[in-house]
Amino acid sequence: AQRVTQPEKLLSVFKGAPVELKCNYSYSGSPELFWYVQYSRQRLQLLLRHISRESIKGFTADLNKGETSFHLKKPFAQEEDSAMYYCALREGGGTSYGKLTFGQGTILTVHP
Amino acid sequence: KAGVTQTPRYLIKTRGQQVTLSCSPISGHRSVSWYQQTPGQGLQFLFEYFSETQRNKGNFPGRFSGRQFSNSRSEMNVSTLELGDSALYLCASSLGPGAYNSPLHFGNGTRLTVT
Numbered sequence: 426a427q428r429v430t431q432p433e434k435l436l437s438v439f440k441g442a443p444v445e446l447k448c449n450y451s452y453s454g455s456p457e458l459f460w461y462v463q464y465s466r467q468r469l470q471l472l473l474r475h476i477s478r479e480s481i482k483g484f485t486a487d488l489n490k491g492e493t494s495f496h497l498k499k500p501f502a503q504e505e506d507s508a509m510y511y512c513a514l515r516e517g518g519g520t521s522y523g524k525l526t527f528g529q530g531t532i533l534t535v536h537p
Numbered sequence: 538k539a540g541v542t543q544t545p546r547y548l549i550k551t552r553g554q555q556v557t558l559s560c561s562p563i564s565g566h567r568s569v570s571w572y573q574q575t576p577g578q579g580l581q582f583l584f585e586y587f588s589e590t591q592r593n594k595g596n597f598p599g600r601f602s603g604r605q606f607s608n609s610r611s612e613m614n615v616s617t618l619e620l621g622d623s624a625l626y627l628c629a630s631s632l633g634p635g636a637y638n639s640p641l642h643f644g645n646g647t648r649l650t651v652t
Contacts, residue, residue, distance in 0.1 A: 459640060468540070469627065469643040511580065522631055523570035523585030524593045525641060530579060 427452040429514050431528035438502050439536050446497040446531045448486075448512030455517040458488055458495040459525070463509045472510070473497070482506070502535045509533075539564065541644035543628050549650045555616040558647045562609050562630030568592075569611040570641065571603060574625040583626075586611055587633050618651045625649075 428451045438444050450456060458475040473481055475488040475495060486497045495512060509532050513525040542561040550556050562569050570593075571583040582595040586605035603613040609630075615622055625648050629641035 461643075468645045471640045471642070474640055521585075521593055522633060522639060523568045523587070523629065523641065524582050524595075525570075525572075525580075526582070527580040 427456070427514055427516065427526045429512050429526050429528040431510075431512055431531050433531050434529065435532050435534070437534045437536065440504055441501050444499050444502040444506070444533065444535075446510050446512075446533065448495045448497065448528060450493050450495065450512075450514050452493075452514060452516070457515040457517055458486070459513045459515070460484070460486055460495075460497050461511045461513055461527075463511070465508070469511070502533075504535045504537055507533055507535045541628055541630050541642055543626075543644035543647050545647060546645065547648045547650075549652065550618050551652055552618055552620060554618050555614060556618060556649060557612055557614050558626055558628075558649075560611045560613075560628030560630075560644060562611070562628075563642055566630035566632055566642070567609050568631045568633035568639075569605055569609060570629045570631075571611070571613050572627040572629065573597075574627055574646070575623075580627070583613065615649075620651050623649060623651045 430449045460472040461469050462472045463469045473486050484499045509530050511530045512528040544559045568587045570585040573581050585593040589605045600616045605611045625646045627646045628644045631641050632639040
């Protein structure tokens with residue numbers, strides 16, 4: 426069975442500092458990886474997906490199949506980045522489009 | 538475009554009762570999934586529906602069930618409620634099969650409290 430691990434429950438940085446939220450996964454096939462974010466009092470929303478190789482709000486994430494990781498990075502953190510971040514995996518092959526396996530989440534706090 | 542809509546937002550029920558939660562997906566989305574979110578277990582997949590058929594099911598007891606209607610709207614039902622069923626129940630919709638890498642879009646959730 427697939428598994429997603431986010432080793433840090435809490436992460437605190439100062440504004441302008443680099444930030445990296447770690448995500449490791451275990452899955453025997455070819456996964457689809459996502460980062461979701463939940464700001465205070467808002468719904469869970471998609472931040473990034475590995476297939477798009479895009480940068481959203483200054484965040485990037487690279488899928489490293491050798492290390493089975495999908496770490497989320499931002500070179501200069503902003504206070505508005507404070508939120509709960511979830512890494513999620515979907516089985517490849519297009520048969521489990523609605524089923525995501527989530528990590529436990531990391532609460533990021535960016536101090537002024 | 539309206540987002541995923543879940544009703545009601547809050548529910549308080551007593552042990553042994555049953556409850557029905559409703560979800561309206563984004564227009565054009567045909568896949569609906571349900572998740573349970575608790576502080577201890579995090580986000581856990583309950584089940585997924587497409588074309589009125591359950592496609593995937595998570596590791597939950599049979600007391601948890603769901604259905605999808607022809608307009609893609611979905612309901613989930615929990616019978617014989619237990620205290621441990623207290624949680625935030627999230628609904629998510631996506632385009633469904635054929636839309637590679639279609640992400641899930643989540644609703645605000647229904648907060649269920651069992652007393």
